Amino acid sequence: MNYLSIKDIDSIEDWVKEARELKQAPLKYKQLGSDKTIGLLFFNPSLRTRLSTQKASQQLGMNCMVMNFDKEGWALEYGDGVIMDQGKSEHVKEAAKVISQFCDIIAIRAFAGLEDKDLDKAEVVLNGFVKYASVPVVNMESSVGHPLQALADAITLQEDKVRLNDKKPKVVLSWAPHPKALPHAVANSFIEMMQRQEAEFVITHPEGYELDPEVVGDSTVEYDQNKAFEGADYIYTKNWSSFREYGKVISKDVSWTISEEKMALTNEARFMHCLPVRRNVVVNDAVIESENSLVIKQADNRTYAAQVVLKKILESI
Amino acid sequence: MNYLSIKDIDSIEDWVKEARELKQAPLKYKQLGSDKTIGLLFFNPSLRTRLSTQKASQQLGMNCMVMNFDKEGWALEYGDGVIMDQGKSEHVKEAAKVISQFCDIIAIRAFAGLEDKDLDKAEVVLNGFVKYASVPVVNMESSVGHPLQALADAITLQEDKVRLNDKKPKVVLSWAPHPKALPHAVANSFIEMMQRQEAEFVITHPEGYELDPEVVGDSTVEYDQNKAFEGADYIYTKNWSSFREYGKVISKDVSWTISEEKMALTNEARFMHCLPVRRNVVVNDAVIESENSLVIKQADNRTYAAQVVLKKILESI
Amino acid sequence: MNYLSIKDIDSIEDWVKEARELKQAPLKYKQLGSDKTIGLLFFNPSLRTRLSTQKASQQLGMNCMVMNFDKEGWALEYGDGVIMDQGKSEHVKEAAKVISQFCDIIAIRAFAGLEDKDLDKAEVVLNGFVKYASVPVVNMESSVGHPLQALADAITLQEDKVRLNDKKPKVVLSWAPHPKALPHAVANSFIEMMQRQEAEFVITHPEGYELDPEVVGDSTVEYDQNKAFEGADYIYTKNWSSFREYGKVISKDVSWTISEEKMALTNEARFMHCLPVRRNVVVNDAVIESENSLVIKQADNRTYAAQVVLKKILESI
Numbered sequence: 001m002n003y004l005s006i007k008d009i010d011s012i013e014d015w016v017k018e019a020r021e022l023k024q025a026p027l028k029y030k031q032l033g034s035d036k037t038i039g040l041l042f043f044n045p046s047l048r049t050r051l052s053t054q055k056a057s058q059q060l061g062m063n064c065m066v067m068n069f070d071k072e073g074w075a076l077e078y079g080d081g082v083i084m085d086q087g088k089s090e091h092v093k094e095a096a097k098v099i100s101q102f103c104d105i106i107a108i109r110a111f112a113g114l115e116d117k118d119l120d121k122a123e124v125v126l127n128g129f130v131k132y133a134s135v136p137v138v139n140m141e142s143s144v145g146h147p148l149q150a151l152a153d154a155i156t157l158q159e160d161k162v163r164l165n166d167k168k169p170k171v172v173l174s175w176a177p178h179p180k181a182l183p184h185a186v187a188n189s190f191i192e193m194m195q196r197q198e199a200e201f202v203i204t205h206p207e208g209y210e211l212d213p214e215v216v217g218d219s220t221v222e223y224d225q226n227k228a229f230e231g232a233d234y235i236y237t238k239n240w241s242s243f244r245e246y247g248k249v250i251s252k253d254v255s256w257t258i259s260e261e262k263m264a265l266t267n268e269a270r271f272m273h274c275l276p277v278r279r280n281v282v283v284n285d286a287v288i289e290s291e292n293s294l295v296i297k298q299a300d301n302r303t304y305a306a307q308v309v310l311k312k313i314l315e316s317i
Numbered sequence: 318m319n320y321l322s323i324k325d326i327d328s329i330e331d332w333v334k335e336a337r338e339l340k341q342a343p344l345k346y347k348q349l350g351s352d353k354t355i356g357l358l359f360f361n362p363s364l365r366t367r368l369s370t371q372k373a374s375q376q377l378g379m380n381c382m383v384m385n386f387d388k389e390g391w392a393l394e395y396g397d398g399v400i401m402d403q404g405k406s407e408h409v410k411e412a413a414k415v416i417s418q419f420c421d422i423i424a425i426r427a428f429a430g431l432e433d434k435d436l437d438k439a440e441v442v443l444n445g446f447v448k449y450a451s452v453p454v455v456n457m458e459s460s461v462g463h464p465l466q467a468l469a470d471a472i473t474l475q476e477d478k479v480r481l482n483d484k485k486p487k488v489v490l491s492w493a494p495h496p497k498a499l500p501h502a503v504a505n506s507f508i509e510m511m512q513r514q515e516a517e518f519v520i521t522h523p524e525g526y527e528l529d530p531e532v533v534g535d536s537t538v539e540y541d542q543n544k545a546f547e548g549a550d551y552i553y554t555k556n557w558s559s560f561r562e563y564g565k566v567i568s569k570d571v572s573w574t575i576s577e578e579k580m581a582l583t584n585e586a587r588f589m590h591c592l593p594v595r596r597n598v599v600v601n602d603a604v605i606e607s608e609n610s611l612v613i614k615q616a617d618n619r620t621y622a623a624q625v626v627l628k629k630i631l632e633s634i
Numbered sequence: 635m636n637y638l639s640i641k642d643i644d645s646i647e648d649w650v651k652e653a654r655e656l657k658q659a660p661l662k663y664k665q666l667g668s669d670k671t672i673g674l675l676f677f678n679p680s681l682r683t684r685l686s687t688q689k690a691s692q693q694l695g696m697n698c699m700v701m702n703f704d705k706e707g708w709a710l711e712y713g714d715g716v717i718m719d720q721g722k723s724e725h726v727k728e729a730a731k732v733i734s735q736f737c738d739i740i741a742i743r744a745f746a747g748l749e750d751k752d753l754d755k756a757e758v759v760l761n762g763f764v765k766y767a768s769v770p771v772v773n774m775e776s777s778v779g780h781p782l783q784a785l786a787d788a789i790t791l792q793e794d795k796v797r798l799n800d801k802k803p804k805v806v807l808s809w810a811p812h813p814k815a816l817p818h819a820v821a822n823s824f825i826e827m828m829q830r831q832e833a834e835f836v837i838t839h840p841e842g843y844e845l846d847p848e849v850v851g852d853s854t855v856e857y858d859q860n861k862a863f864e865g866a867d868y869i870y871t872k873n874w875s876s877f878r879e880y881g882k883v884i885s886k887d888v889s890w891t892i893s894e895e896k897m898a899l900t901n902e903a904r905f906m907h908c909l910p911v912r913r914n915v916v917v918n919d920a921v922i923e924s925e926n927s928l929v930i931k932q933a934d935n936r937t938y939a940a941q942v943v944l945k946k947i948l949e950s951i
Binding site for chain 2 (some may be wrong): 669671697706707708717719725727728729735737936
């Protein structure tokens with residue numbers, strides 16, 4: 001059993017329920033991972049993912065080996081039949097098989113390069129490990145998705161929406177400006193998760209920032225941010241670079257920054273963001289620091305999202 | 318309860334006593350930290366601090382997550398109200414709150430930049446975490462202080478001074494030359510610790526190397542190193558850059574190097590240094606290798622200094 | 635007791651037997667390392683060595699502290715009497731003594747620089763730690779040897795050669811081309827290990843690639859690779875740079891690449907390599923992916939090689 005995308009969850013409702021039970025009793029399954037080892041392989045920086053996944057594995061009694069693959073290991077080749085006489089020292093075919101002998105679960109973070117759309121969509125690093133590893137693989141953010149984040153977001157939504165009683169929430173995914181070109185992974189997984197929720201779901205962004213149509217599917221896209229915000233119960237904010245003009249920053253329009261004025265258009269919406277966040281660019285101080293901000297709770301739920309995933313994998317092996 | 322400076326110790330005598338008891342029975346409190354997690358966040362290199370704090374936490378049964386924040390995480394912003402459209406990806410307000418959810422104690426190393434005195438005195442990194450973390454914070458060397466080192470030094474002095482019977486020791490903090498500009502943290506914390514000891518305490522350095530007057534207070538400063546060394550029982554050596562001409566190296570005068578000739582002026586003084594040390598620049602081989610050198614014992618006591626601090630924090634939470 | 639080279643093994647046969655027993659019951663000695671700490675110090679990249687040594691230490695119940703010394707610690711000086719006013723911040727004399735206080739075993743990886751033959755042969759890093767540490771030292775690949783790899787290779791050979799019944803195997807160590815200058819460590823330790831095995835052992839390489847005569851001794855060298863391969867049961871492949879023209883790449887002759895045609899000359903030989911390996915430069919895809927390739931088993935046995943070494947050291951302290 002792998003955890004590569006939201007699609008690997010059979011029932012989001014059940015997983016969220018189980019994660020919330022783990023949050024109440026984080027050490028209940030401390031024997032489950034005893035003498036089992038997880039390897040966390042980082043090809044990119046990480047704060048929340050690194051610490052929450054370590055924490056989750058410890059709470060399940062696992063050994064955790066963390067490796068900054070890009071700095072501490074060997075540059076990997078992913079192509080078939082390549083004559084490896086350039087900069088790459090090892091092929092993923094060997095690396096994945098070898099690490100599988102040391103680890104019972106392999107978790108991988110490898111961001112999009114944002115230069116070659118086809119390469120990124122192929123998720124060469126993650127899928128290279130999936131193809132050649134002989135143990136379960138967990139996606140700690142790949143070029144295309146960040147399903148541990150989206151699962152944590154589902155937990156956070158479930159916890160918070162009791163305040164709405166049985167009203168179906170309106171959830172808006174809003175693009176916001178950012179100085180750098182960022183990947184689509186968080187937005188993609190959030191969309192895939194929302195498409196399976198009982199909710200009114202709207203995506204809003206400037207023209208040219210359309211996400212991968214294969215991900216968006218028939219989800220509603222509204223180009224007028226103000227209109228999208230009307231009646232919203234949740235504003236989930238994230239920057240991403242252009243998908244069409246792949247990896248380009250085609251707008252830094254600060255009128256899209258999440259401000260108090262924008263939030264005033266909503267139905268007292270809660271503000272959500274996966275972090276790290278650029279204050280006063282993506283969101284103003286007043287919004288992120290308000291009582292309606294859920295960002296710290298989202299980060300807390302990363303532990304229980306990781307823990308439910310690892311628990312299910314441990315139970316399957 | 319935080320451990321940010323020597324001022325956080327209510328009784329140095331009691332803490333030293335407890336540390337020495339831990340040294341005799343390092344595993345006695347192995348249940349105390351069970352299922353508790355400490356996060357060690359490094360913004361600068363570390364050998365002794367890294368390994369001794371890990372060791373101390375393990376001896377208390379804790380989980381320890383180590384993170385080289387500058388290399389593995391996101392560049393942090395510390396200012397209020399900043400429009401984060403430059404190089405910083407995350408604000409300490411989020412980072413500290415988030416890490417507090419994964420860790421029961423946060424320990425931080427962040428050296429002085431030695432470019433902006435006010436910025437360094439404000440200890441923006443350490444105090445940023447103190448302000449926004451919801452768990453205890455430990456200083457693993459900040460821009461202004463290194464209280465784990467000074468506590469280890471207090472342990473070492475206490476262990477060694479039995480040879481003096483009840484004589485009040487003369488302890489000299491001596492500047493020594495160094496090719497690079499170094500921070501004031503070790504000297505500051507040593508002074509603060511010595512000011513609370515029963516001892517004759519003298520600081521000696523070339524003119525222009527006066528330390529922060531707020532730290533030095535009414536401690537004796539003697540510009541003639543030879544005179545300062547007369548009758549000394551302990552020579553604690555450390556280089557620091559100028560405080561007045563902030564961060565500048567204004568002298569590399571090798572006549573200040575700790576040599577056998579210098580040590581001959583003392584009362585068979587023991588040589589102390591926090592390490593790492595530049596041999597034959599700060600201190601000559603013959604002195605650091607002599608039987609009167611305490612530097613290896615000082616490093617050993619780093620474990621028990623850290624362990625008593627963590628034990629007290631664990632007991633407080 | 636140190637583990638610095640194959641010479642530190644009293645009986646390869648006994649150690650291999652014990653390693654294979656550990657492979658059958660990896661957790662049998664989990665109490666042995668309880669409350670003991672191993673420090674893994676890396677001065678160079680590592681994948682297999684890093685993870686397998688961590689895994690082995692965990693299976694023995696040890697605490698494991700990993701440190702990328704070159705990135706996270708201080709640049710070390712190894713010379714005697716040096717005036718340390720240049721780039722090095724700490725002397726190995728202090729570092730080794732200090733780390734010995736935090737760790738019950740120190741393991742070190744420090745590759746050859748391949749610029750100064752005498753410096754590399756002196757193994758300044760490894761021997762610096764051996765000289766000044768007060769605890770056992772393990773070689774995780776030094777400038778001259780890689781005895782954990784060679785021990786794993788001995789285990790792999792022992793496991794595999796049952797297929798030959800009692801026939802004495804013919805084992806060939808073959809040089810192969812590589813774009814970069816590589817150290818001699820793996821080849822050296824493999825030779826030292828093979829010289830103590832019941833086997834017909836042949837070394838083959840182009841002229842100019844003669845290894846250190848002190849290591850090769852009276853082992854057979856055959857310059858005709860095809861002739862060497864005749865009747866071989868094992869082809870152990872490795873690139874190394876010239877020893878005579880120290881550290882130079884004097885040939886990239888692709889006729890030495892291990893191909894199916896080359897393997898057809900053998901007695902259905904098994905292919906061995908320590909990894910990482912450059913595919914289609916050192917060895918063709920068809921060979922490394924064939925059923926006769928033992929490379930993944932070799933990597934697996936790294937865990938048990940490390941574990942038997944650590945077990946013997948733990949039993950000795």
